[in-house]
Amino acid sequence: MGVLSGKTxxxxxxxRGIGRAIAERLGRDGARVAVHYGRDRAAAEETVATVRAEGGRAFAFRAELGVPGDAAALWTAYEAHPEHTERVDVLVNNAGAAAFADLAGTDEETWDRALALNAKAPFFVIRQGLHRLPDGGRIVNVTGTPDIALPQILATVMAKGAVNALTRSLAAELAPRGITVNSVGPGITETDLNRGWLADPGARAHAASRSVFGRVGEAAEVADVVAFLASPDSRWVTGQHLNATGGLQLALL
Incomplete structure (x- = not known):
């Protein structure tokens, strides 16, 4: 029996990417996994199939995030699936996207899009789904690394930073219910999003050099950190941000 058996x-x-690795890991830990996706149904069904092939339970549902009414639409879509459960024990806010623009290149539309998807959506997904979380539940936000400067995705960094701040304040608010709230910041990770530029040997070598381990991270390594925060073993950890970067910030010193 996995540590999350009987939980959703x-x-x-x-x-895809880190989100898929998280879903698969939580499935191996025994949870029934609700796999949210925004556009790629085939990829979501592949995730579900992998979880089931490993003996777990999973289902996929769609809702576009970063648009008006997105959080309500997500919970409506979740409830409409016949395999949903009334209780959600672990909520992982992983969905997000980078807006590649520096200060000069960030217009209002870029700003609004980055904030809507990376900050507003997780805020309201939590707010509108909080009544589903039981006492002792878990919220894990996949955000960014606050001590690394990334001016090329400035609005996204600010949005992710807002969720780090949300994590700490929400942890204090929900502590009386025994709900822990933590965030995880991935480093340079092998995902579909990064596959193109990491295919260049020079780019890969540079990316690897940023970690003290001298390599690019794997999505499963980030998922393992999330799995700890979702587990009963993390009951005394809340309001914390864990950098799952392979020592990225150390390599910059």
Whole structure:
């Protein structure tokens, strides 16, 4: 029996990359996994199939995030699926996207899009789904690394930073219910999003050099950190941000 047997975990953006790795890991830990996706149904179904092939339970549902009314639409879509459960024990806010623009290149539309998807959506997904979380539940936000400067995705960094701030304040608010709230910041990770530029040997070598381990991270390594925060073993950890970067910030010193 896995540590999450009998529990339900909802992972936003669970169809690919880090989100998929998280969904698969939580499935191996025994959770029924609700795999949210925004566009790629085939990828979401592949995630579900992998979880089931490993003996777990999972289902996929769609809702576009970063648009007006997105959080309500997500919970409506979740409730409409015949395999949903009334209780969500673990909520992982993973969905997000980078807006590649520096200060000069960030217009209001870029700003609004980055904030809507990366900050507003997780805020209201939590707010509108909080009544589903039981006492002792878990919220894990996949955000960014606050001590690394990334001016090329400035609005996204600010949005992710807002969710780090949300994590700490919400942890204090929900502590009386025994609900823990933590965030995880991935470093340079092998995902579909990064596959193109990491295919260049020079780019890969540079990316690897940023970690003290001298390599690019794997999505499963970030998922393992999330799995700890979702587990009963993390009951005394809340309001914390864990950098799952392979020592990225150390390599910059």
């Amino acid at each position: 975990a909802l992972v936003t953006g669970g169809s």
